Amino acid sequence: MSDLDTKIIAALERLAHVLRTLLWEEATASRLSPIQIQTLLYLNSHAEDLCRVGQLAQEFGLTSATMSDAVTTLEAKGLLQREPSPNDRRAQRLRLTAQGRRFSAKLSHWADALHASLAHFxxxxxxxxxxxxxxxxxxxxxxxxxxxxxxxxxxxxxxxxxxxxxxxxxxxxxxxxxxxxxxxxxxxxxxxxxxxx
Ligand code: SF4
Incomplete structure (x- = not known):
């Protein structure tokens, strides 16, 4: 591996750390876990046919069981609901409740610090x-x-x-x-x- 490759990987790791930190700060403030926040942000910005537990597990590189736990918690908090998929009655899709949509709109500011830095380029x-x-x-x-x-x-x-x-x-x-x-x-x-x- 070249020295340049090593530097690129180190830089990506630093940036990944920044993203994790910003997400954790938002998680602490909102009393949700980072994966629960990512779930709300994802549901708020994707078409309904991409909003199923299995799809989210793939997106975030998690097991279906872990993803299902996060969804169950958000459901209990009244932020999302499961409903039968219109194309496949055996499948369930996830939809934000009105409260979940309001909450997600507030969360969408989590990356403001990055936007501010990018404005300099x-x-x-x-x-x-x-x-x-x-x-x-x-x-x-x-x-x-x-x-x-x-x-x-x-x-x-x-x-x-x-x-x-x-x-x-x-x-x-x-x-x-x-x-x-x-x-x-x-x-x-x-x-x-x-x-x-
Ligand atoms: S992802 Fe495909 S459909 Fe979308 S803008 Fe790019 S080329 Fe077009």
Missing amino acids: SPEEKAQALKFLLKLIESLYRAEIITVARICLTCRFFRANLHRDPRAPHHCALMDKPLAESDLRVDCPEHELVAKG
């Missing part, structure tokens, strides 16, 4: 950082280290470098429009997985 620097991070996520997904990656680089609608315009070289075949590096999505609701090469 140019759009070009941030687009380059996004490109690097998405490529890293794609590589980890292909190595089966992470199981969920709804990013452009793993999407069957993505056409890399289809256009000559350096400002928007890529293309989304679903929306039929060019994509700049900064347009690449990290968690796209329309994503459909391309077959692994």
Whole structure:
């Protein structure tokens, strides 16, 4: 492993520590566990067909039993409810209650400190950082280290470098429009997985 690789891993570890700390601070203030907070934030920002216990367990890299415990606690607090899935009556989907939606809106400020730091960087620097991070996520997904990656680089609608315009070289075949590096999505609701090469 090169010295540069070691430094990148050390930097990612520092950033992961920052994210854990911010989440813990929010958890302490709201008297929820970090995974319960992540669950509320996830339910608040994803389509209902992605809101099942099994899906959340995959997203967070947890067992179904651990995920189910977190969901049961949030249900007991009146923040979410389970209901039959319209497509499969045997499956259950999770939905925030009105109280859960209000609570999630407050929690969404947990990353404000990071937003404030990012404001000091140019759009070009941030687009380059996004490109690097998405490529890293794609590589980890292909190595089966992470199981969920709804990013452009793993999407069957993505056409890399289809256009000559350096400002928007890529293309989304679903929306039929060019994509700049900064347009690449990290968690796209329309994503459909391309077959692994
Ligand atoms: S559908 Fe979404 S993930 Fe797929 S290429 Fe288009 S924007 Fe990217």
